[in-house]
Amino acid sequence: MITPRFNPQVVIYAQIEQRIKEKILSGEYPAGTQIPSVRQLAAELETNANTIFRAYENLQSEGLIYPRKGLGLFVSDTAEMLLRNEAYRELTEERLPELFAQLKVLNMDISEVVRRYADWMRRQGSAES
Secondary structure (H helix, E strand, O other), X not given: OOOOOOOOOOOHHHHHHHHHHHXXXXXXXXXXXXXXXXXXXXXXXXXXXXXXXXXXXXXXXOOOEXXXXXXXXXXXXXXXXXXXXXXXXXXXXHHHHHHHHHHHHHOOOXXXXXXXXXXXXXXXXXXXX
16 A cells, blocks of 8 residues: 655655555565556545556656556566666766765765675664564
8 A cells, every 4th residue: 555645845646656666666566566546546545546647657658567458557577677777876876976975075984884884784684583
């Protein structure tokens, strides 16, 4: 289920797109899975069907979902890969350069970042146990 709470600072259709993308990446909507219909999701989220339709159109244009005549919309076989590739691109081309700039301003050595990352990974492992 997608929660009906929205951030008033971001257009609703973009938030719906993001939530569906998160469900694809998390495995909740694997390839071939039928996603809720426009009407069903509009009722669930208490929003206008045109808003859902716009989000779904955008997801289709990105190749993440596709229609099957008379059956509804389904997650594409390549959706997870496309989303992971985009997340990797965003990380390497946008977020890491921002981090590197901050490290430079703080005169922080990359070895400190590596150490903190290793600590974080250990904590993640023990949190899953």
